[in-house]
Amino acid sequence: MLLQRFKLKPISLLTFNVLLAIWLGVFLNAAFYQKMQALTPYTGLKAGLFVAASVGVVTALYLFALQILNWKWTAKPIAIALIFIGGFAAYAVNTLGVWITADQIQNMMQTNIAEARDTWSWRLVIWFIGMVIVPIVVILKVRLKPESGLKQVFKKIMALLVSLMLVGGLLFIFYVDFAAIFRENRDLKGMISPQNMIAASVSYYKKKAPKQNLPLVHYGEDAQLSQALKGAPKLMVLVVGETARAENFALNGYAKDTNPRLSKQDILNFSQVSSCGTATAVSVPCMFSGMPRVDYDERLASHREGLLDIAKRAGYQVTWIDNNSSCKGTCDRIGEYKIPEPIKQKWCKNGECLDEILIDSLKAYLETIPKDDQRPQLVVLHQMGSHGPAYYKRAPAAFRVFKPICDTNAIQGCTQEALINTYDNTLLYTDYVLDSLINTLKNTTQYQTGLWYLSDHGESTGESGMYLHGAPYAIAPSQQTHVPMLMWFSSAWQQQEAKQIKCLAQQSKNKLSQDNLFPTMLSLLDIKTKVINPKDDMLQTCPKP
Known part of the structure; x- marks a missing residue:
């Protein structure tokens, strides 16, 4: 009954993508922005502007990706998947300080039920409800406005250009700072959800996932016990x-x-x-x-x-x-x-x-x-x-x-x-x-x-x-x-x-x-x-x- 009464006004696909980009870029990545603030040499207003620029870059990049991936028939499935993946990744990063890497994906693949159960807690349940279930419910209730294909393509092109201009402008203004931080901290991307989970999973399957039926490589075939053994074994x-x-x-x-x-x-x-x-x-x-x-x-x-x-x-x-x-x-x-x-x-x-x-x-x-x-x-x-x-x-x-x-x-x-x-x-x-x-x-x-x-x-x-x-x-x-x-x-x-x-x-x-x-x-x-x-x-x- 509650879901039936809960209705939202129809919105355009562009608005949908903007709101989703803000959710992914801003609300899931507080720990990343705190880390960026800690790594910058600035204090006061300049530090605040640098963190704001970081938020702008991440959000604009997500909007750029969403404008390419999300069409009327793909928007909701992709959004739900990103919120689900990003919600769990953000929990690990924001509450446990865990960086999502291929090694973490490997740990997840090799864990057992008992170990997995030990990570479940009431904090995770509350986080899951607030950061995964509620946004997914909202997405399911949202209705997208019907738009002509030509108008939709025009909006996408304009949004892509604006996203690129925003990313390029912010990176130009703070280039020295971004370059210095990421040159010394290449793994920082492991804190940005949900791309961290996606990139780490791809890296795991490319570099770490066990290959089947590989021939056994023999090693140390000359091994033997010393002839001068003394005393008991x-x-x-x-x-x-x-x-x-x-x-x-x-x-x-x-x-x-x-x-x-x-x-x-x-x-x-x-x-x-x-x-x-x-x-x-x-x-x-x-x-x-x-x-x-x-x-x-x-x-x-x-x-x-x-x-x-x-x-x-x-x-x-x-x-x-x-x-x-x-x-x-x-x-x-x-x-x-x-x-x-x-x-x-x-x-x-x-x-x-x-x-x-x-x-x-x-x-x-x-x-x-x-x-x-x-x-x-x-x-x-x-x-x-x-x-x-x-x-x-x-x-x-x-x-x-x-x-x-x-x-x-x-x-x-x-x-x-x-x-x-x-x-x-x-x-x-x-x-x-x-x-x-x-x-x-x-x-x-x-x-x-x-x-x-x-x-x-x-x-x-x-x-x-x-x-x-x-x-x-x-x-x-x-x-x-x-x-x-x-x-x-x-x-x-x-x-x-x-x-x-x-x-x-x-x-x-x-x-x-x-x-x-x-x-x-x-x-x-x-x-x-x-x-x-x-x-x-x-x-x-x-x-x-």
Whole structure:
């Protein structure tokens, strides 16, 4: 009944396009204009004029595009699609400070139901109603005036000329400012909705979308174990962390004690480590690929053998145990341990599991290994870690030590103190999980045991208006790229490899990165292959025996 009473006067197609351009250009992009104001050197009136010019350029460009695309029979479908896409993109940019890039589209394509559900909140519902549903209802109710084809074409030509003149004039007046800002901040376009979502999707499908039936590229085919192996076989546990940032680790000097247990273990902590990417879909395949970040080819990595394949070829039993949204293709050709149902029932709820499932799963897996099995082992544990925005779900009640907490996934509405406390509690829980894994390995006497922990990327928790992760690497804050890394070795391993351990300890404050994982891990596992890059192998700096 309400929709039937709600009637609007007919408007021309030009008026429709102008109003739509204003909606897309002005109302969806407040965060972009705030960023432009922050990047300009001006203050006062001149800063205001520059922001107004930015609004004018974006709106005029949208009007130009709409005059080409929108005709009477296409106007409403295109408008609805743009408002729907733009509404969601603008929510991410304006409320979470997330820039829409091809990497973000990749994250969206690879997420699971549980992760997607964690992003839903009452704020998103309110935004969706106000910024998507209401405008779409208005569009459906609008009636377009009938106009002759000749008149419509004339209006379009005039509007196109006016749009070009407006864009050209404003860019001419502020050319130096626009050129300087976009030269240094090329990814700013990721803040302009809805073009960011459209452009990022096109970029994803052109550059990142997995191609089907590509031939497997073999890599490290010469891999073999060193002939000079001593003592019991090795068992290395590699823990791939999730969304942990180094600056919140007490081991790295953070004020709050987020590492009470690890600080008592005999570990090697590396305080200056950077990630390959700012999202799991990039960092995890990259760190296992053998390609350094600057040369990383995502398409090639998707169908080329990596670290785990090479270790398997050399004679290791390689096993992946997952508590996240998959291994991103890195474990496709190795064994993935199926977590027993009783363990799942103990730690899982609504499709998500606490990371203690990894402790029990590792113990259960080790129990399946026959006592006379002399194969060396590489086990990868993939954490849920500190995955946001529902940080409060990542740590059980006993680890909610830092208070007050943010017990919602609408993290923008929490105080900075509560949000940081909740995030820190997830790190406190990770500290417990890693400590428990180390203690498990201490009791595993069948092997020389070691543990290597490395987070995939960091996280923004409101700094500079940014939340979560996935920012373009060139402009990503240190919170998203500076990640924790630590190692632990059993007494048996330390006795056999004393010089290696001493060398690693000397690099605790060196600038390192996920590039170091591939070559250093292979060397630690006594695997010889020509694909090890000595420049990134931390053990290559060790004195030769």
